[in-house]
Amino acid sequence: MKLYDLEPSGNCYKVRLFAALTGIKLELEAVDFLAGMHKQSPVIDLNPWGELPVLVDGEISLRDSHAILIYLAKRYASADWYGETAAEQAEIQQWLATSANEIQHGPGAARLVDKFGYDLDKGRALGTASRVLGLLESHLSNNRWLACDRPTIADCAVMPYVALAWEGGITLDDYPAIQHWIGRIKALPGFIPMSGL
Amino acid sequence: MKLYDLEPSGNCYKVRLFAALTGIKLELEAVDFLAGMHKQSPVIDLNPWGELPVLVDGEISLRDSHAILIYLAKRYASADWYGETAAEQAEIQQWLATSANEIQHGPGAARLVDKFGYDLDKGRALGTASRVLGLLESHLSNNRWLACDRPTIADCAVMPYVALAWEGGITLDDYPAIQHWIGRIKALPGFIPMSGL
Missing domain, CATH: 1.20.1050.10 (Glutathione S-transferase Yfyf (Class Pi); Chain A, domain 2)
Incomplete structure (x- = not known):
């Protein structure tokens, strides 16, 4: 499971934090924001919004930090979290x-x-x-x-x-x-x- | 189940529309927005944000149109909707x-x-x-x-x-x-x- 990530983004951190709290293993793929890599392949193909974070889990790709939180909580964590x-x-x-x-x-x-x-x-x-x-x-x-x-x-x-x-x-x-x-x-x-x- | 409602609010309409599409019965309580009634009791007690819509279902009161949509869909409608x-x-x-x-x-x-x-x-x-x-x-x-x-x-x-x-x-x-x-x-x-x- 890969997270297209930007360290100083609070929205990306929401996902990294939740994964850490629940023991979910994420492969972090740092995206060079200053070079505009979030507006280029592969990120733009996965998320036409051209924003981070983006989560890819097999066939599923998701934009928006809160959608990702719901996905991870419901699929991989204790039901307490959602x-x-x-x-x-x-x-x-x-x-x-x-x-x-x-x-x-x-x-x-x-x-x-x-x-x-x-x-x-x-x-x-x-x-x-x-x-x-x-x-x-x-x-x-x-x-x-x-x-x-x-x-x-x-x-x-x-x-x-x-x-x-x-x-x-x-x-x-x-x-x-x-x-x-x-x-x-x-x-x-x-x-x-x-x-x- | 009561919806504190404002007719020209698109956020209130989201809830009225969903209830209509799914046959959920809502008692509509029109709030006089121009008179500032959304900043007074009872709305402000139910929702400190002082915004509409607010849904009250028994002991439960909810602010935010999307939270209300999830509540109604999950509790009262076909699982198709959420x-x-x-x-x-x-x-x-x-x-x-x-x-x-x-x-x-x-x-x-x-x-x-x-x-x-x-x-x-x-x-x-x-x-x-x-x-x-x-x-x-x-x-x-x-x-x-x-x-x-x-x-x-x-x-x-x-x-x-x-x-x-x-x-x-x-x-x-x-x-x-x-x-x-x-x-x-x-x-x-x-x-x-x-x-x-």
Whole structure:
């Protein structure tokens, strides 16, 4: 099973982290992003979006980090990670949505501006970040994990760009519950870091 | 089962449409958005994000249209709509991601600017829309449905803001495969429209 990977991508790290936590073996294929290799064969053939990560498992190829998390969890990991009931999977999906939306366009976008020079609206990103971090802090003040009272793919999806927020000039000083939650994830058996985290 | 609903919201329509296609009975509770009722009790208590739709089914309350689609599909509809295998659910999830990301921030955002006067970057929205509509056209030139060779929640999630693109000044004239796909969805038994569609 091969993961087309980019080390500093939080979206790629979500997959590497989940695989590490669950003992899933991935062959990492580093893609030279600066050389534009994600827009060329073989990546563009596997994913017309030209984005990373891409997972290839036999005949199956998947784009989008959250789709990959669901695939790996459901096929290769304990059912705890994605749940089995409609209620649990929907509860987890709410946080995948938050990750794809407010987290990506808040702290994720601020980091793209500061660290990689992307032409995005930094002010809007900071506003989105402030709002979602407040909601996250409130939730984590009453819950040890994002969903289902246990570690799930929701934590793997949301944590990376929150923990990397400082690279977009955003401090977590005012969010102690978020800091403690990041600490709990870091303490999970098998945890691996990425650069900046 | 109650849906806190806003008629002109494409995200609310995704849920109403899916329920109609599958014969799920929803009690619709119209929320007065202009009066800010989505930021007040009971909606804000059910969903701290202060957004619609919100579904309440007994003890369960859910925010996010895609989480609601997964819940309804898995709990109350034929397994065809969300699949049962890891590969099918991940294939569908890829399109939920596209809906939440490029569709929402492309044609969805352009519509918010033109129809509702939101202060968003229309130029960026049009660029995102052009890119994703091209990818969608290419995919639908070779596939009758977005995922799994059959109607799924992916179609319910992606179609609304694509079919409403004209309200953001975006024409589908150059995308015949997308037009035919919208037509196939409209021909499904139980289909219901929304204003503008």
